[in-house]
Amino acid sequence: MRTGDSTKERILDNAERLFAERGFDGTSLRAITSAAGVNLAAVNYHFRSKNDLIQEVFSRRLAPINARRLALLDACENEAGNGVVSVERVVRAFVEPLLRPEGIAPAGRLPLQTLLGRMYAEPGRNVRKIFLGEMKEVARRFRDAFQRALPEVPPNEILWRLHFTIGAMAHTLAASWIIEMLSGGLCDTSDANGKIERLVAFAVAGIESPLPLRAHGRRARPSRPPGPRRALAKREDL
Amino acid sequence: MRTGDSTKERILDNAERLFAERGFDGTSLRAITSAAGVNLAAVNYHFRSKNDLIQEVFSRRLAPINARRLALLDACENEAGNGVVSVERVVRAFVEPLLRPEGIAPAGRLPLQTLLGRMYAEPGRNVRKIFLGEMKEVARRFRDAFQRALPEVPPNEILWRLHFTIGAMAHTLAASWIIEMLSGGLCDTSDANGKIERLVAFAVAGIESPLPLRAHGRRARPSRPPGPRRALAKREDL
């Protein structure tokens, strides 16, 4: 590969791609440096260790994406003044910076997105710490925004729905190979806009779904008759 | 650990747990055999290689879970006769066998679920082949069931929504640490029934959501005014 940039950036670019393809433990520093066309020792010179390299790979990308998320949310809220920002606009502000990242050539998006998706399923390797450091502020801001849009939904339910949304998003990022193989080419995963629109529609509906009759505990198995679900009605249950 | 079973099962149990905690490349055969209290060479005797061990770890669990999924779906369809099985019941048949697996002690569920969640984000290591071999039939059956429940929704949209549902589910399985840390204890991730109910409600709403005006291409950015979305109304757009 060895793009035309500095040694440091060549290492980061190739590490990002290889980590996405083979995982962290599955990617040796030798593989990275030989793909980047740099010397093996350069990694330990520019970064302190492999773990610090991993951290840099993440934060280089997450920082601008999260900044843009917050900027979009700010814009929505300023525009709305004292009004309410719709759930859809909040979801968009959360999802778009990841699914259509700025300043990254389309060829570089797949590795980035695969890598970010992998992050969620990787409990070890300090990935959790990196993630929380970068995401805590973002999560707080969006949780509050959803809460303002849906004041009747209890805070923990808001968090669950945000969690499911993140899951659908991460899966869309990292596991597009599944839908490609299962659909036999019926679904076009290269269409970023189509993905965003579908994901937004799905997530908005889920986030705005009516509260279950009882949030906790088992519900009767036979469930209710197949009639259509009511939309965000007033919740007499609570 | 070394549960009281045979050597082969001790290896499988400990491999499952360690793969979930540290990943495939992050777990050495030595770590597995010493945790299991068996000899290192036993792995290559009972399984052919590390890759074959990974395959066995998965299929040992996936086979009964998928069998139960199909059995639940069969039961729904038989009960409905010529009628329609609701989206909610189909979602339940898909989700419950994973989130409340039978025949596995609660202590053993976390490793299993973490591991299954990890599978989706792991493109390499033959995991794809294993997954597709086990899942192809299941995906086909559930796709058809959703299609029958929602005949107006085009097939590729059905697949996208199933994809998002799988994502929310996988995330719930593998990444419960995220919601735990972000919520600061507000969300109880040990409550399997609560998780199922919330996930089902979210997914059903997403799957039944109205079709967007145009499935492809970019939509006007300002989106529409904040009014509530209509629920599963008749879709005049199509």
Place this chain on the structure above:
DNA sequence: GTCTATATGGGGATAGAC
């Protein structure tokens, strides 16, 4: 900043005794 060479440890797999 970049290279070579090497220290040090761990990896998967197997041979062959029991």
Place this chain on the structure above:
DNA sequence: GTCTATCCCCATATAGAC
């Protein structure tokens, strides 16, 4: 079926010349 011992390879990290 189970064990010990070993082969051979690759990993991260560092020392020190250029």
